[in-house]
Amino acid sequence: MKAIRRNQAVRRGVAIIEFALVAPIFFITVLGLVEIGRACMVTQLLTEAARRGCRAGVIEGTSSSSIQQAASDFLTGVGINGETADVYVNDAPAGNSNVQGMPAYTEITVVVSVPISNVTWTPLRFVNNGLSGQYTMRRE
Numbered sequence: 001m002k003a004i005r006r007n008q009a010v011r012r013g014v015a016i017i018e019f020a021l022v023a024p025i026f027f028i029t030v031l032g033l034v035e036i037g038r039a040c041m042v043t044q045l046l047t048e049a050a051r052r053g054c055r056a057g058v059i060e061g062t063s064s065s066s067i068q069q070a071a072s073d074f075l076t077g078v079g080i081n082g083e084t085a086d087v088y089v090n091d092a093p094a095g096n097s098n099v100q101g102m103p104a105y106t107e108i109t110v111v112v113s114v115p116i117s118n119v120t121w122t123p124l125r126f127v128n129n130g131l132s133g134q135y136t137m138r139r140e
Helices: 002-057 064-077
Strands: 086-089 107-115 130-138
Touching: 002 064, 002 086, 002 107, 002 130, 064 086, 064 107
Parallel strands: none
Antiparallel strands: 086 107, 107 130
C-alpha cells in the first residue's frame, strides 16, 4: 500500500514539472495568435480609413486636411487613436499635399499607418514596424 501512495506522489510531482515546462510555451503561442488576429483586424480598419479618406479626396474642391480628418474620424470611431495615425496622400504627408489643384481623373492614393505599439493588447512588442492600409481612386 505504501508503494502505491509513493508512486502517486511521484506522479503528481512529475505532472507539476511537466505543466511548468509546457504552460509558458502554450500561453505565449495563444497570445501570439491573439496579436496576429488583432494585427489583421487593425490592418483592415486602416484600409477602410484610407478608403474613406480617399473617397473624401476625389470630390472636386476637397482639401488634404479633409482627407486626414475623414480617416482620423473613422479610426477614432473604431477605437484607434486617430491622432497618432499618419496619413499620406500620393506619397506626401496629408498636410503637405496639394489635392485641390489636381486635374480630374488623376489617381489619388491615400495611405494610413499607425505604430504597432498604439494598437497592441499585449506587452509583446517585438515588431518595431507599423501597420498600414492603402486605397487608390480617381478624382471626379
